[in-house]
Amino acid sequence: MRIPVARKARLVVAAVATALSLTSLTACGGSSGSGDSDSLEMWTFKQSHVSALRTAAEEFEKETGISVSVEAYTPDDAYTTKVQSAAKTGDLPDVLEVHSDGEDRVLGAAGIVSDLKDDFSGDWSGRMQQAVKESGLVTELRYQNSVNKEAKDHGIEKGARYSVPLSVGTFGIVYANKKMLADAGITKAPANWGEFLAALKATKAKDSKNGGLSLGLKVQATGLTWVLQPLAYAQLGREAYENLWAKDTSGDFASPNGVKVLSMYDELTPYWMPGSQTLTIDQADQAFAQGKSAFAVGGTFTLAFLKQNGMSPDDVLAFGLPAPADGAVPDRALGPLALTGLSVTSTSDQPENAKKWMEFLSQQDVATQFAKDSLDLPATELGAESAKILGPTLSAMVDSFKGTPETTYDPTRNDAYQPIGYEQDDAGAILADLTPLKQTSVEETGQKLRSLNQSYWKAAGQ
The missing domain is CATH 3.40.190.10 (Periplasmic binding protein-like II)
Incomplete structure (x- = not known):
């Protein structure tokens, strides 16, 4: 798992x-x-x-x-x-x-x-x-x-x-079913967040039942750590991204920056595979392997699991979660x-x-x-010659690591800016109410995340 x-x-x-x-x-x-x-x-x-x-x-x-x-x-x-x-x-x-x-x-x-x-x-x-x-x-x-x-x-x-x-x-690797993409007129990986949303819209229009996005949201932190965080880093840049968890609320999730990021994450709402919030990570990956979704979000390690479940790596297009074209870090890399x-x-x-x-x-x-x-x-x-042996799918995942310290989203830095005792699952549960459940608005979600962060800062005595 x-x-x-x-x-x-x-x-x-x-x-x-x-x-x-x-x-x-x-x-x-x-x-x-x-x-x-x-x-x-x-x-x-x-x-x-x-x-x-x-x-x-x-x-x-x-x-x-x-x-x-x-x-x-x-x-x-x-x-x-x-x-x-x-x-x-x-x-x-x-x-x-x-x-x-x-x-x-x-x-x-x-x-x-x-x-x-x-x-x-x-x-x-x-x-x-x-x-x-x-x-x-x-x-x-x-x-x-x-x-x-x-x-x-x-x-x-x-x-x-x-x-x-x-x-x-690393996390935040997107897998796409090449055949379903081709059926929707898509022949290459999306270059940015806007193109990714357009690809989701196209596959969903071509196959309303199976054209969406799968992710094991039953594990509540996945939406936060595999999608929202690398997306937010690309949109805001390191300092503003880290301020989302700061004790000072001027740049947190309820601030304009936070609302912007949550709004972008909410753009995925029409495309989630039905029942995503009830799926484990393995179940979501299996659904993708079975053709029940056109896209899946996972990690570099997901490819071997897809093969174990009958999907040929040659039938998969893999790429790092696309960054917004107008973001602070449009060429964001994913830290290994x-x-x-x-x-x-x-x-x-x-x-x-x-x-x-x-x-x-x-x-x-x-x-x-x-x-x-x-x-x-x-x-x-x-080495550079390894790409000839690894093939396009693995090579694409290696390419997602390529960046400078300033352009690389590194999830291991969390302890440096998040309050002591911070639990990702708690934040993930709040995000699930926004999307895919559509039970709260972007603004309400930002306020709930602000309250959650402040409770951790208070508990830690910081």
């Missing part, structure tokens, strides 16, 4: 919280392997990664003589249970794929995975995209947030690194986030071989092939 980034981290941490009680158990557990120094074991929760990892493992064995067996345990809660049980019995594998910047630190605090700070350097670190190089690292801010004994990652060490990035992605990472378990009897495997996966040619095989984007910086 794919969920908004902040909510994803919160749920993952909650799911693995009981791992904290395993610290003493892992210390007395035995090694996971048979003692054969030429064989490694790796677990993942991403079924879509298995084939790609096994292909890479074949090349790794040819190069090093070290074999790697890769097994998947899904869904996420089953994977968590598997890791917990193995930690108790000392049967952990050598390498774990983990949710970045949440699960890795919880497992690190529990002593289940090792500190990689002395290993992730030089060429290995240098291959990574700049935006995700700190993923897995316990920065000063992450350490301070862990000091509270109630924190799920309480016990992590400042400066430690409990994972290295494997896959990256680390989605999954790799960790070495503390019970591995061959940690050096495990690190060799992890570094091998970061090599540009290996990472490019991984992207092609998994339909997921690697953390490695891919």
